[in-house]
Amino acid sequence: MKIFPNLQGGFALNSQDVILGMLMREALTGYQIKQLLEEVFSNFYSSSYGTIYPTLARMEKEGLITKENVLQDGKPNKNLINITPKGRDCFNAYLLAPLEGDSSRKSDFMMRLYFGEFVGYDKVITWLRQAQEESQKKLDQLLGQYSLYKDEMHPAQIICIQIGIEEYKAKLATIAEGIVNLEKLLEEQG
Amino acid sequence: MKIFPNLQGGFALNSQDVILGMLMREALTGYQIKQLLEEVFSNFYSSSYGTIYPTLARMEKEGLITKENVLQDGKPNKNLINITPKGRDCFNAYLLAPLEGDSSRKSDFMMRLYFGEFVGYDKVITWLRQAQEESQKKLDQLLGQYSLYKDEMHPAQIICIQIGIEEYKAKLATIAEGIVNLEKLLEEQG
DNA sequence: ACTCTCATGTAATTAGTTACATGATTAG
DNA sequence: CTAATCATGTAACTAATTACATGAGAGT
Incomplete structure (x- = not known):
């Protein structure tokens, strides 16, 4: 029996929504997602690799994204993440959901x-x-x-x-x- | 083997430190601690009963606080929480520990x-x-x-x-x- | 020699939220 | 009779961090 029925596609701001938002414009790697979080989102969100990669794995299983393996030279291969139509729907649903009150800033x-x-x-x-x-x-x-x-x-x-x-x-x-x-x-x- | 060696008396801001700080001036009940969090600390911290009471139970076991049962009339009994000398030491250690960077405000x-x-x-x-x-x-x-x-x-x-x-x-x-x-x-x- | 950037991932552990559970008294 | 306040607590579950693990190439 589920106590929290809002597993995913849930209503609270979480890493999944943020990642989907980032992918709306262009395909990215997990590494780039982390960089963006630090460089441009750090004022209102943060996440570590320990959250990002497992979240991406789950999102792929759910059909929100696809991974495309890209061979590079001189650099390690990378997994370019693309958002699927289902992923776009999911992000739009987040934007339509009621705005949450600012969550506690712990300082x-x-x-x-x-x-x-x-x-x-x-x-x-x-x-x-x-x-x-x-x-x-x-x-x-x-x-x-x-x-x-x-x-x-x-x-x-x-x-x-x-x-x-x-x-x-x-x-x-x-x-x-x-x-x-x-x-x-x-x-x-x- | 411990991955996080800083179990308690640790270095990160947590509910325990906040509670100890509140108790430095006067004895309080769990209920009052929650009220203070909402009324005066809400700008930089928050915590729910689901955190407060289990934390108080652990703190008592560790000798940081003592509970004093007070009978009231017309109202339910309450557990008045007092800070012990060990608790005061623990709070002072927190104040001497290096200041953490502002943790991510998720908005x-x-x-x-x-x-x-x-x-x-x-x-x-x-x-x-x-x-x-x-x-x-x-x-x-x-x-x-x-x-x-x-x-x-x-x-x-x-x-x-x-x-x-x-x-x-x-x-x-x-x-x-x-x-x-x-x-x-x-x-x-x- | 050393450190930085690029790149992906897992395991152990912590800390927290939400919802439930109970129940008396007071004020409208 | 209904809601709010006072009061304490537990169970189920979520979400996240930290530290580890690996490894190549480029710059100093």
């Missing part, structure tokens, strides 16, 4: 900030600086994407990237302000 | 925006409006928290909430702008 950084009372200001400042560096990298990545591709991007895609950019800018500004305030407090103390 | 909304080319502008606008509503609620929740407790909050805690507030403001502004642009495009189309 170690924010958690520690919240518990900042249990460490010294200096430690909190260290965390803030680390988050600052990380956020700056993410922002640069998004800005790079935007300037490179904005002319060929769909309006919805542009909004997606802009949301990321503006969120990181806001985060960075608030972190910078926080560092200044904490440094002032540190000085007053000692 | 159905952002994913759909990115694949907006496969649906009409009207559908994208619907998604934007839904996200707008949801983000506004989250923002209001944070603003409420801030105005209620800002005088008793630690500076680090204030920064934590401000980051959330500014992120949501930025998101809302960008969504609003996006809706205007898409509506213009819809009109032009006819």
Whole structure:
């Protein structure tokens, strides 16, 4: 007896939907899918090889994709993944399904900030600086994407990237302000 | 042979650390822990009863907490959870461990925006409006928290909430702008 | 010599969600 | 009489991560 009746073709955002979306435009390899996840989707999704390859195997069995073995020279052979008509239907069904509320973003950084009372200001400042560096990298990545591709991007895609950019800018500004305030407090103390 | 040697007292942010942090100030019940997660931690963590109670049971076995049964009248009995000295050590070890990079925020909304080319502008606008509503609620929740407790909050805690507030403001502004642009495009189309 | 990129995959393990199960009291 | 709040827990199942395993070619 199934407790979760929505095995696949289910309603929650999962790696299968993301992969199908990527394949809508062009055939890709598992390796390329992973690269795209890191380079362009990392702001709102992530997945490892340990998820990607087993998912692709299952999707092939279900007839959502086909694998085409391509011999290369100088490089290992690759399996080029093509989406099938059934796969396209499945992706369109995902797009028509009700939008889910944003799933919980778990942030170690924010958690520690919240518990900042249990460490010294200096430690909190260290965390803030680390988050600052990380956020700056993410922002640069998004800005790079935007300037490179904005002319060929769909309006919805542009909004997606802009949301990321503006969120990181806001985060960075608030972190910078926080560092200044904490440094002032540190000085007053000692 | 263990593949993951960091069973507990591990390095990744998990429900155990969050629960210990909550108990540092005062004893709580499992029910109250869930409420706090929804009301104050929801911006950077979430957990269900199906995680909380089994985690508490394991933590008791490991001596990180103790349960104190309290009889109430008119209400069901409750198990008040107290943190032990070992539990405090464990939480401090978490705070000293290296800060993790922000774990992947998986967002159905952002994913759909990115694949907006496969649906009409009207559908994208619907998604934007839904996200707008949801983000506004989250923002209001944070603003409420801030105005209620800002005088008793630690500076680090204030920064934590401000980051959330500014992120949501930025998101809302960008969504609003996006809706205007898409509506213009819809009109032009006819 | 070493490291990076390309390339595909499996095994062990963890952590989590959803749905179920129970039941008293209070407020509308 | 119906729904919400208070309160604790379990069983079935899903989804994912990490680490391992393999191997060729290119650049420094």
